[in-house]
Amino acid sequence: MPTYLYKATDSSGKVVNGSLDAEGEKGVVAELHDMGFIPIRITLSKGNGGRFDLDISKQILSVFTGVSSRDVMAFTQDLATLLESGLPVDRALSILIDAAEKEKMREVVGDILKTVQGGGYLSDALAKHPKIFSRFYVNMARAGEAGGVLESVLGRLGDFLESSQDLRDYIKSAMVYPIFLVCVGGISIIILLTFVIPKFSVMFSDMGQTIPLNTRFLLGFSEVLRAYWWIILGGICAIYFFVRRYFNTPAGRLRLDRNKMNLPVTGDLVRKIEVARFARTLGTLTKSGVPILQALVLVKDIMGNRVIAGSMEEVYDRVKEGDRLSKTLSDSGIFPSLAIQMITVGEETGKLDSMLLRVAENYEKMVKDMVKRFVSLLEPAMILAMGLVVGFVVISMLMAIFSMNEMPF
Numbered sequence: 001m002p003t004y005l006y007k008a009t010d011s012s013g014k015v016v017n018g019s020l021d022a023e024g025e026k027g028v029v030a031e032l033h034d035m036g037f038i039p040i041r042i043t044l045s046k047g048n049g050g051r052f053d054l055d056i057s058k059q060i061l062s063v064f065t066g067v068s069s070r071d072v073m074a075f076t077q078d079l080a081t082l083l084e085s086g087l088p089v090d091r092a093l094s095i096l097i098d099a100a101e102k103e104k105m106r107e108v109v110g111d112i113l114k115t116v117q118g119g120g121y122l123s124d125a126l127a128k129h130p131k132i133f134s135r136f137y138v139n140m141a142r143a144g145e146a147g148g149v150l151e152s153v154l155g156r157l158g159d160f161l162e163s164s165q166d167l168r169d170y171i172k173s174a175m176v177y178p179i180f181l182v183c184v185g186g187i188s189i190i191i192l193l194t195f196v197i198p199k200f201s202v203m204f205s206d207m208g209q210t211i212p213l214n215t216r217f218l219l220g221f222s223e224v225l226r227a228y229w230w231i232i233l234g235g236i237c238a239i240y241f242f243v244r245r246y247f248n249t250p251a252g253r254l255r256l257d258r259n260k261m262n263l264p265v266t267g268d269l270v271r272k273i274e275v276a277r278f279a280r281t282l283g284t285l286t287k288s289g290v291p292i293l294q295a296l297v298l299v300k301d302i303m304g305n306r307v308i309a310g311s312m313e314e315v316y317d318r319v320k321e322g323d324r325l326s327k328t329l330s331d332s333g334i335f336p337s338l339a340i341q342m343i344t345v346g347e348e349t350g351k352l353d354s355m356l357l358r359v360a361e362n363y364e365k366m367v368k369d370m371v372k373r374f375v376s377l378l379e380p381a382m383i384l385a386m387g388l389v390v391g392f393v394v395i396s397m398l399m400a401i402f403s404m405n406e407m408p409f
Contacts, residue, residue: 040082082095257306283355
């Protein structure tokens with residue numbers, strides 16, 4: 001029987017943590033209710049295959065930093081759970097102050113509670129913290145308040161944040177090993193060139209032109225690296241600074257995003273990531289009662305690629321004039337035909353919101369499959385490239401040593 005970790009609150013509002021053995025989450029909920037607790041969060045214990053953040057160092061460091069996207073996700077899910085249990089907003093917020101793990105998050109929730117207790121709306125309280133709660137988040141909460149379904153909207157919002165976080169974590173986790181290979185390989189090659197090769201240069205100093213060409217090149221490169229490493233490092237930093245500064249400008253960011261989409265391998269991956277983000281965001285908004293035109297404005301703000309975000313302006317204008325969403329997306333030339341066809345079916349059946357969420361699920365799965373295949377090809381390619389570099393160094397040294405044996409004494 002699996003073990004579940006739970007966070008719950010008692011009748012006095014005190015937050016309690018513990019673990020229970022049960023057949024499923026429903027069993028845990030039933031047991032907590034029998035104990036007089038209101039469940040806030042239930043997760044599988046790590047030892048039973050539960051999900052956990054693979055980036056442990058990031059999780060530890062986040063304790064000492066500000067509010068992260070994962071903190072916002074947990075706050076949203078916990079608030080939705082408490083509201084669905086029948087608690088008023090102010091009571092739920094007061095419980096979440098004690099449940100928050102970071103001091104910064106406690107301060108934010110406390111400020112939100114003050115606004116709500118003063119007669120303000122939850123959405124207005126959230127809007128006071130734009131660096132933590134985006135326009136998309138605030139408008140979702142506002143739509144839930146207007147329709148009297150705040151708890152269900154927050155539940156959808158929590159699912160949206162969790163899906164987005166899972167996709168980001170998957171991509172980051174997949175790239176950890178390739179980045180580790182690059183760092184280790186780069187450090188190994190630098191050590192070879194700056195510490196090992198110079199030892200051989202003393203042996204070859206009296207050989208003159210008898211040294212093979214590739215060995216002379218390697219020794220010369222090693223000498224330049226040792227003598228002018230500070231100039232090389234400074235040049236790399238300067239290039240990085242100016243390139244980064246350029247890409248932070250609107251024109252530079254637009255050019256970078258356009259080039260990303262035109263790359264032979266990663267271009268298709270970038271498109272699929274943006275399609276998944278577009279579909280999940282628009283589907284979540286429309287399912288929560290946000291009008292389609294207002295939803296398109298919010299979608300533009302959340303898109304990561306500026307080229308696609310710019311195309312949202314034309315989509316907005318044409319939908320406002322009465323065109324169908326699928327037609328305008330098709331004419332933009334950015335969205336794949338499969339996504340367009342699924343959106344068309346959603347419009348014809350009157351289930352656009354559900355179909356958009358299904359598009360998001362399909363393309364998120366495609367992204368994970370593409371990242372998995374890309375990494376599986378990238379790892380051996382990187383190992384081969386580093387092997388060729390190290391092999392060139394070793395062969396160059398061996399050729400010089402063999403040439404020494406052929407010299408007359």
